[in-house]
Amino acid sequence: MNHYDVLSLIGGLALFLFGMQTMGNALEKKAGGKLKSVLGKITKSPLNGFLLGMTVTAVIQSSSATTVMAVGFVNSGIMSLHQAISIIMGANIGTTITAWILSLSGISGTSPLVMLFKPTTFVPILALIGIILFVFVKSSKKKDTGLILLGFAVLMTGMETMSAAVAGLKDVPQFTRLLTVFSNPILGVIAGAVLTAIIQSSSASVGILQALSSTGAITYGAAIPIIMGQNIGTCVTAMLSSLGANKNAKRTAVVHLYFNLIGTAVILLAFMGVNAAVDFDFISEGIDEAGIAIVHTAFNILCTVIWLPFTKVLEKLAMITVRDNEEKEKYEILDERLFATPAVAVERCSIVTQTMADISVDAMQKALGLFDSFSEEAAESIRKSEKKADKYEDKLGSYLVKVSSLELSDADSTQAAKLLHIISDFERLSDHAVNILTSAEEIREKSLEFSPKAKNELMTLIGAVSEILVLARKAFIDNDMKSAFCVEPLEQVIDELTDEIKSKHIRRLQQGKCTIELGFVLTDLLTNLERVADHCSNIAGLVLEIAHSEMDIHKYLRSVKKDPDSDYSRLFGEYSSKYALPAAKTS
16 A cells, blocks of 8 residues: 555545545435424333334434434424433444445455445436536435435545555464454554544544445454444534533433443453353455445444333433433523524524513513503513523524525525514514503603593503504414514504604694693603514514515515505405594594
């Protein structure tokens, strides 16, 4: 093996790792939208979780990614630690599919059927189809399919390059002596664990081992401990991802470590014991790509079979390792580990925004109630809610900006953009709640009092604003299109109602029936209430746009407002009658 072979090996390794990363990311993006619905169907059944973990890992070609997802889901409260255990078990078996795909490079023979399954035959075809889809087709979904095919083609090309580069190692005595050292089970396990920990992918490290096996110098005795170690090394990714997470998320990562660590110890000891008694002949035989795939699959299946009846023991071990303390655990609402599945991250943002909506709307409803019955407890609650809403906006805004930079589907990208606008509207609602509270406190502290007519007008407006808050909240949280459509006509009624109250107030000022000081308070109140209605209109409009991405909501509303027979005109008439101010000759 000369210097040129070393360069070829480095280049092949780079292509292999890049192809695996590209293919995995593209597969993940394409499957991301479906993962949301699949995850929503998770039950407490270990079998369902096991099948989910196995399927997801087989699709995205990475047990590390699946385990990191599980850590993120547990940390975000999407699933429990118990559910995550069975998913991890399934992931360990699902990851073995990669080794079987890579073993195709070891196929030998000249018959047409054998040649058909050789990478040198089908990889160029897949690469051609992939580049056509990626470069010449406009559909984002087809581009993702093209990227998957290109990633696979690069991966297999890298595998072939590595195999060709190391072919000469079989004649290098130093390489043979090195492999003899790894025949020591403990050193073999350590070597496999270290290699996988460095590149953070058991699939990639198994692929590298398969490339080296093409030399014919690697025996079953050397390969088996290394493969076991690779399963331990892959735990590093999940352990790193759990740093800064809550207790259950850390326990999920610990479960993954114990599953592979104890499984390796039990199976390796059992294998060595049986070998000492029986003396397996194949131990000294050379292993090929298919042999590595078989050992990798057999180990993971055996490990799962051993642990399947003892999932509660595994959970207990994790609980003992990561203990609870007396301090209240901080619950991280949003978790960057979910970036591995952007579709789930966007869905989580939507759920968290619903919580923010409740906080802001509740604060505003309490603020509106202060004019009927002032309460220091309610005032304190409003201020706390406003600060809480600010924190929600800060966390959600930062998180959504990061999510938006990921590779999202068109639907998820639109959803993320709309949520960024909506959280701003909900945060402003909480600000207006504090402004209204300030007005209520000023009236109370200065012993100001509206005239019966002015108070009646104000309470009529408050009733309309209270209803539009309920409609906007229901539209967003329940995705209720009917409520969303009702918001705009009511918002128009509130605008006209505000103008009418201002006109009546000016007449009262002219007649000396209202003081300038009380007039300033009323003006501030009317401004805040009108703006609350505007924010509700924004929220409802975004809900309609999310549901009907092709709809130009402003153009649509302009058209229906002009139509006297439209539902909009009917609703506007109903709200106008419901919130009409009492007619009077003098005001």
